[in-house]
Every structure is written in structure tokens, then in C-alpha cells.
Amino acid sequence: MRKPLIIRILSALDRKAWLALGIFLALALVAVPALHLLVPEGSPFHVSTYAITLVGKIMCYALVAVAMDLIWGFGGILSLGHGLFFALGGYAFGMYLMRQIGTDGSYGAALPDFMIFLDWKELPWFWLGSDSFGWAAFLALALPAVVAFVFGYFAFRSRIKGVYFSIITQALTYAAMLLFFRNETGFGGNNGFTDFKRILGYSITAPETRLVLFGLTALALAATLVLARWLVTSRFGRVLAAIRDAESRVMFIGYNPLWYKLAIWTLSAVLCGIAGALYVPQVGIINPSEMSPGNSIEIAIWVAVGGRGTLIGPVIGAFVVNLAKSWFTVSFPEYWLFFLGLLFIVVTLMLPHGLVGLWKQFVAKRAAARGAAPALVAKGASA
């Protein structure tokens, strides 16, 4: 008899991975709030609001990176349009946040400011229900899922793959960006959504709200890693890897790759939507530039830097690249693009397995130097 699903999911991780995950959650849920709230400002142990926002933001990015890794590293499908799903989740939740402003906007009206600016008298139909938290949360999941499913169905059915698929996803997010840039689309045009005041009635800038969002992001990231670990070690994950490596052969054996690809593709989009919904209240703004092709392709480089085909790699990559970005754009703004461009080139040329691959190489070499039998590098790192 098969064990219940939840046991199987939880047993996908080994002891070391659980330990790492536990430390991570303890840091995010206990240590950071304590250091932020209890330790006075000015003390070297105080965790600043800036740091919390930055790390919270990067955790959202890490979640996107894991979602990207699921389809690219394990499914062999490179999407250059994941920013779209991220932004859709963000916009869906942003609608709720806009409604929570209530009459505190600069025009003091019940409608969001940009609608007053456009001289609209009532909410368009697609804003219906946007004042309910539950509906917004549902929409943040459902919208990316539906878009991804419809697009993926047509793309995978006609067996579009490789660079074709990549470029078409890029075109998709580009078209969506143009659409959202229009004021008439009804999502604030250029400026998008900003100036949020409350979430569920709590002030969005209060330290407690920030910490709750921070904790939720950490939990979401941890849960995603566990789920992903289980997925890639399950039968489903093995079929997926087989499709990545030799799609025709998988078809000859009798599998239909369409549903496997579509499932992982939609799941990946939903994860991006969750990340977007968590991102918007923490960063306080969402606008169409999140859908720009450049942003989406940057997601791929986080995964590549960390090491695709591993689950911890994307998280490491997202942290390394984004910390570098926030340091560079402050210290040497002119050189950031050079650095990013060179990162793209160097990582693809020299580090096909990313930082995780480099670390494994290093460990294997050290083991060999010590005269021990070369340690067999486990496939896939612990989550």
C-alpha cells in the first residue's frame, strides 16, 4: 500500500536537508523578527527595515528562480517570459491593495487614483470582487495558471520547443507589457499600482506587517522547495527528465509529453504568481516594466549562476546576483550592465553547472587529493 501523499512529500528530504531548512526557517521566523523588534536601532545586531525588505524581495526572486529551474533545469524548457506570470500574480494582488487604500488616495475618492485621473466613473468589470482578500489571493494563483495553461497547451501541442519556445515566450511577455502600459487597459498604465496603505486593515508599513510578510515569504519558499524536491524525485520528475533528455524516445515508449510539460509549466507559473503576490506588498509597487523581456531573461541567469538541475542552486543564484545588483547599482551604476552581461557570458561558457557545480567539483577534488575514493557526486543537491 502507498503511504499517504503528505508523508511521501515530507520524506523526499533527507536529514541534512531538513536540518538546513529548519535553520533557515528559524532564522526567518524567529531570529530576524527578534533582532528587528527587540534589539534597539544603532546596535550592530539590529536588522534594519531596509535589510528586511531587501531579503524579502530576494526571497520572492528565489521562489521565481526555483519555479524557473523546475521547467528549465528539470524540464529542459527555457522560458524567457516568466516575468509575465510574476507580474500577473503581483497585479492580481495589487488590485486588492489598491482597493484597500479606500478613500485615502490623493483624490479622496473610492476609486483608485489613476481611474479618477482617467475620468472613469466606476470600476471596470474585471475589478469586480477585488476588495476581497480571498478573491485576490485566488486570482493571484488562477490568473497565471490559466494564462500558462492556455498558452502552454497550444505551444506544447504543436511541439514547439527549444529556441522557438523561448522566443515566443519572450514575445508573449513583451506583448503583455505593451498592453499593460496602456492607460485604457485599466491597470494604471506606466505607473502601475503604488502608494499602498493597508493589507487586511493593518498598516502596510508597520514593522509587524513587514515581518509577517517576510515570514510568509520564507515559508512559501521553504514549502516550494519541499514540494519541488518531492516532484523531481517522484516518477513524474523522472519522466520529465527523460523528456528533457530525449523527447522522441519518451514518446516511442508511450508517454504523451504534452501533459507532463503542461503540468510542470502551469505549476511553475503558479509559483511565480505566488512570488509576485508576496513581492508587491513588500516592495510597494508593481508596474509593467516587471514584464519587460530583460527582467524575464534575468531570472534565467539567477538559475544558471546557482546551477540548474539542482534545487538549492537557484536560491543561491538569486541571492548572489541580486545582492550584487543592489551593491553595484548603488556603487557603480554604469558598470552594472557590463557586469550582468559578462555574467551571462562567463556563466554559460565556463560554469555550465553554476556555483553548485563548482562547489561539487571542489569537494570531489579535495576528496581525491586526500587519497580517499572520489566521492560520488549525488545527483541534485539537497534542497
Add this chain to the structure above:
Amino acid sequence: MADDSLYLAGGKAVIIDGDQAFDAATGSPVKVPESPESLTLNNRIRGELANALAALKLFDPDRALRLESATKLQSKVDPELAPLLARALEKESDTEIKAMLTLAHAQANLGNPDPLARLAAVKALSETTSPTVRSLLLPLTQKETEADDRVRYKAIAAVKHMEQRLGFAELLARIFSGLSLGSILLLAALGLAITYGVMGVINMAHGELLMIGAYSAYAMQSFFRAVLPDYLDWYLAAAVPVAFFTAAAVGVVMERTVIRWLYGRTLETLLATWGLSLVLIQAARVLFGAQNVEVANPSWMSGGVELLPNLILPWNRIIIVGFALFVLFLVWVLMNRTRLGMFVRAVTQNRAMAGCVGVPTARIDTLAFALGAGIAGLGGVALSQISNVGPDMGQGYIVDSFMVVVVGGVGQLAGAVWAALGLGIFSKLLEGWSGAVVAKITVLVAIIVFIQKRPQGIFALKGRFVE
């Protein structure tokens, strides 16, 4: 008076012409007054005067003068001038002037109280093609302004007819702008099609090669301005080879240092070339500044050909279409009539087999990449003549030109040509109908649907392939 030679002197109007003076009322010479006071004319009086003078010149024996005055009378005619125009019409023998006078006469007669005269005027006007006539006839289609039924119906019919013709001209104009967009797309896509066909990689920095071409044109313009100001008009002729070789050189460097090492890893190539494009954009910002630079049309490219009264084809766009055709011809010759072209086609069709029979595939890769990059550079020169030149001008073109390759099918020039022109015209037509953004989205959706039906493009290479 229109020459500012009418002065007030001692309460009398005096015309002063050089050092002679005439009494304005009688025309008799008088003494040049000591302190003539100039009459200031406002624009309305000037306009009336110009019209009156033009009408008078209609009787001049010099044909050129008559033509000039008839042209002046096209824009605005007073009803009072009608009898004068009728007389001039009778005397006129030149057909061109006669046609113009008929028009002017009819315009003047539109205000005639006699319905028959108005009817004749409407009839005469309805046969012309000038877009201004429509606005003249419009008041006559309303019951409030035109009492006579016959005149009104005639005017309504004439306006309808005219609108049809205007719509047709607009359609032609749109097709033409689609054609010029298509030729830019063609120049961008030709290079991409060659490199994609030969190596199976998409060069995401392809748009930046366009940018390099455009900046080459800018650099040549600055160079000519500084060194050879007399020949400034010909900077473009120098820019064409410079852009080709600069872009080709950058392409060779890209291929040798990056793309070559990623052979067979197409997705990684996407990322690496994207990195290259970021570096190139930032390099352009550092070298030329983040702002757009100004690249002027040479004087022989400004202006246009008037095909219909409201359809002017600008020279720069005509020349770009011609230039694209010229480049296309050269590429066709290169691909089909030279040894290099044969090798390129062989590698496109079957790399392993081509290698077996002695084609130096690695060198062909480099050369094909250089060729593709050079063509993109040429596209950049063309682009510099019709749009802004800035560091990130190339970014929008990679998706568009890849779409051309996808729709056209890989490995055939004909596919790229039809796809480029078709996409250009289709998107311009849609733009006129639904706005630029919706048009762009519709085109993308149409392409996605198209790939469902024909994943190998319009023109597919025939053969038995397995991945």
C-alpha cells in the same frame, strides 16, 4: 502695396518705387515725400491683396506668371472673383492653367445665389482630386446651408465619391509604410535567417548589430561634418561599407569568442548572446552617451514623390525599399552563385555530410556569421534614416525579426522576403485600424496560431529530418 511700397505722406497715399513716387489714387508721378509714413498691413489685407494681384496676373502674357497666379488661387477664392475668372477662362489656351482656373472658378461659384451656377460648380469640383475640395463641398451637403435639393444631392454624391478615393489613397499610403517597415524587417531578418539556418542559434545581440550599423552612420556623418563638409550629403554612401564591415567585425569577434564554444547548446547561446547585447548597449552608452543622437537625412533623401494629391511617398522610405531590394539581390547572388554560398547552403542542410565532403564547416560558421552581422549593420544604416538612433534601439527588433524567420521558414531567402513584407504590411494595416499596441498583440497571436498549423514556416526545406 503688397511689396510694402505704399506710404502715407501728408494725408495722401503714395506709392514709392525706388526713388520714384506715384500717387496711389491717380498713378501720376509726384515728388518723393520727405518723411513717408509706412502703412502697416495686417495679414488679412495681405491675403486679399495677394488674391487680387494673382487674379490680375491671370491676364499676363507670360505663361509662367499665369500659372503661378492660378496656383495661388487654388487655396482660397472670393465669390466676387467669379466673373473675372470666367473671363480669364475664356481667354486661356494652356490646358494646365485652364484646369486650375476651372477649379478656381467653380470654387468661387459655390457661393453664387443661382442654384444652376452652384450645380455646375459642384459638378466641376467633383471631378477633381484635391483633398481641400472636400471641405468646400461639405457645407453644401447640409440642408441648413444648402436649400436647393439638386445641388445638395450632387454635393453629397461628390463628397462620397471623394471620400472613397481618399480612403483608397490612405490605404495605399499604409501599404507603402508597411512595405518600408517590411524592408527594414527584411534587412534585420536576412542576417538572422542565415545565422539561424547555418548554426541553429538565435543571436539575441542581433538587434545590437543594427544599432552598431546606425551608429556607424552617425560616426560617418560626424566625420564628414568635421573633415569634408562639402561632401556632407554623401556621408551615407561612405556609411554603407563602414557599417557593413564594423558590424561584420563585431560579429566575427562574437562568433570566435562566445558562440563557437556553445555549439549544440542553443538555449545557453540565447543567454550568452543576451549578455553580449547588454555589454554592447552599455558600451554604446559609454561611447556615445545615453541620449539618442541625431542622424540627418542627406538633402537628396528629403522630400517625396506626390503620387496622389494626399499621397506623398517620402524619398527616404523609397530609397530604403530600393536599398533592401539591392541588398537582397546581392545576398541572393552570394548564396546561389558563389562557392561560399554553396557551402553555406550545404551546411544549413546537413552539417555532418557537408563536413564529410570537405566543407570547412567551422570557417563557414564564422563567415556566415560575419555576413549575417554585416547585413544587420546595413539594416542599421537604413534604420538610422527613419528612426531614432540610441543605445537600445535594437532591442525591439530581435523579436520581430525572429518572427520573420519563424514565419518564413529556415534556410530559404524567399521565405524571409515574403514573411518580412507580409508582416510589415499586415501590422501597418492593423495599426491604422486598431492602434499600434493592439496591432502588435494581434500579430503575435496570429503568429502563434500560424505556427500551430505550419511549424516549419511558409517555405520549409524538404527532406527527412529527425532531431
